[in-house]
Amino acid sequence: MNDLLYATLSNVSLLLQKKEVSATELTKLCLERMQATEAKLGAMLTIDDEGALAQAKVLDEQGPDPNKPLWGVPVTVKDVILTKGLTTTAGSRMLEHFVPPYDAFVVERLRQAGAVILGKANMDEFAMGSTTENSAYHAAHNPWDLNKVPGGSSGGSAVSVASGQCYASLGTDTGGSIRQPAALCGCVGMKPTYGRVSRYGVIAYGSSLDQVGPLARSVADCARVLAVIAGHDHRDATSSPLDVPDYQKALASGQLKGVRFGLPKEFYGEGLASDVASACESTLKLLLEAGARRVDVSLAHTHAAIATYYIIAMAEASSNLARYDGVRYGYRAQAITDLESLYVKSRSEGFGQEVRRRIMLGAFVLSSGYYDAYYKKAAQVRRIIRDEYLAALEHCDVLLCPVSPVTAWPLGEHANDPLKMYLMDAYTLSLNLAGLPGLSLPCAKTASGMPVGMQIIGKAFSEAQLLALGQAMETILPHIGHPSL
Numbered sequence: 424m425n426d427l428l429y430a431t432l433s434n435v436s437l438l439l440q441k442k443e444v445s446a447t448e449l450t451k452l453c454l455e456r457m458q459a460t461e462a463k464l465g466a467m468l469t470i471d472d473e474g475a476l477a478q479a480k481v482l483d484e485q486g487p488d489p490n491k492p493l494w495g496v497p498v499t500v501k502d503v504i505l506t507k508g509l510t511t512t513a514g515s516r517m518l519e520h521f522v523p524p525y526d527a528f529v530v531e532r533l534r535q536a537g538a539v540i541l542g543k544a545n546m547d548e549f550a551m552g553s554t555t556e557n558s559a560y561h562a563a564h565n566p567w568d569l570n571k572v573p574g575g576s577s578g579g580s581a582v583s584v585a586s587g588q589c590y591a592s593l594g595t596d597t598g599g600s601i602r603q604p605a606a607l608c609g610c611v612g613m614k615p616t617y618g619r620v621s622r623y624g625v626i627a628y629g630s631s632l633d634q635v636g637p638l639a640r641s642v643a644d645c646a647r648v649l650a651v652i653a654g655h656d657h658r659d660a661t662s663s664p665l666d667v668p669d670y671q672k673a674l675a676s677g678q679l680k681g682v683r684f685g686l687p688k689e690f691y692g693e694g695l696a697s698d699v700a701s702a703c704e705s706t707l708k709l710l711l712e713a714g715a716r717r718v719d720v721s722l723a724h725t726h727a728a729i730a731t732y733y734i735i736a737m738a739e740a741s742s743n744l745a746r747y748d749g750v751r752y753g754y755r756a757q758a759i760t761d762l763e764s765l766y767v768k769s770r771s772e773g774f775g776q777e778v779r780r781r782i783m784l785g786a787f788v789l790s791s792g793y794y795d796a797y798y799k800k801a802a803q804v805r806r807i808i809r810d811e812y813l814a815a816l817e818h819c820d821v822l823l824c825p826v827s828p829v830t831a832w833p834l835g836e837h838a839n840d841p842l843k844m845y846l847m848d849a850y851t852l853s854l855n856l857a858g859l860p861g862l863s864l865p866c867a868k869t870a871s872g873m874p875v876g877m878q879i880i881g882k883a884f885s886e887a888q889l890l891a892l893g894q895a896m897e898t899i900l901p902h903i904g905h906p907s908l
């Protein structure tokens with residue numbers, strides 16, 4: 424049974440389909456693993472023992488179904504994604520007792536594909552953060568070093584995958600929240616093209632940036648989950664009507680010979696820690712040895728990406744979070760005197776510090792007199808950043824970049840310095856501004872034993888190409904193993 428803990432989704436799926444293990448056995452194994460590790464890891468906000476075992480029982484009664492690509496596979500779901508009948512808090516006190524009356528599109532798809540949902544993964548409140556320390560409930564810990572952050576905001580998802588609690592998780596990525604925790608915890612994570620996956624039933628942070636995607640232990644596992652959740656949904660007006668290619672099939676076509684990897688020089692300069700830089704160098708060396716080619720490119724406005732992103736994300740957040748007013752749903756303050764105090768008290772008490780900061784800054788950049796100087800300017804720079812990406816991708820097949828400038832850092836290190844924390848997103852958030860897809864995969868472990876991830880970035884809707892290349896890279900990159908817990 425122990426080998427099963429760290430098996431890939433693809434492998435356990437084979438065993439499930441052949442009835443060598445039952446959905447119930449596997450679900451129990453994961454639930455026991457959670458029980459044994461949660462006190463240390465804090466990956467989960469809600470564990471649905473009963474519900475998961477009930478789902479597994481039904482599946483076992485029906486028997487394996489080869490048309491259900493996740494049949495019997497235990498997964499976790501970031502707590503910003505609605506699950507019918509299962510508390511969904513977005514990591515906030517505001518939604519502490521919120522039980523959604525419907526499933527998000529991606530959850531409907533998981534259920535149709537036969538997945539067993541074990542529970543809801545920990546996260547920074549409303550997905551605002553890079554460490555999961557902004558969770559209103561408890562921080563999550565990196566399984567490779569419990570004193571370090573797992574990254575965020577989908578930190579719980581990454582921890583649950585990396586620590587053997589489940590075989591895949593759904594996260595959301597507004598400015599790096601899938602790719603960065605995947606990199607810091609040593610798993611694979613993909614942010615799909617904006618519009619590839621429906622946001623219906625996903626609690627909104629920055630609506631023009633948010634995208635749901637998979638975290639898993641291998642590229643093939645990510646491909647399998649993405650195939651399940653991708654596709655058009657009329658309930659999300661930004662959902663793309665484009666056909667979903669066969670990601671599984673595409674994997675076989677991956678090869679590195681002659682592939683042009685573009686290295687944006689702005690991603691390899693000042694600010695990149697030496698251990699991460701040397702992991703990137705070794706990765707490039709391996710790629711070149713395998714016949715790939717290096718192309719030097721430039722994304723000249725990278726320096727403006729952090730400011731641009733935070734203006735747009737905060738503006739959208741301030742608008743999206745206006746709905747939590749204490750009237751319709753969510754936290755309602757006691758002892759209020761009038762409507763005004765109902766709003767003010769409910770929002771002051773229900774939201775945490777970082778969320779309040781962002782609402783205020785977002786309202787500021789949208790206010791008359793400042794709108795042109797901040798929001799409009801940011802929207803213009805965003806367009807330039809996107810154009811630069813598209814121009815760079817004319818000279819190469821994919822871009823190859825670090826994900827995080829440093830490996831996981833100690834819990835609490837930047838907790839009181841929001842600006843420093845925002846700088847940690849330098850390599851991830853411009854991709855969301857451009858709306859393009861990115862795949863983060865583990866490429867090395869540092870001398871101190873912490874995982875390093877790199878991302879490959881492609882044109883819009885090039886997920887099949889990224890997954891195929893990612894799988895080819897996986898075969899030549901060192902295996903980082905799994906944390907000992």
Ligand code: GLN
Pocket residue numbers: 550551552553575576595596597598599600601628736848
């Ligand atoms: N760290 C970034 C932020 O705080 C990105 C978060 C995310 O992708 N959800 O906004």
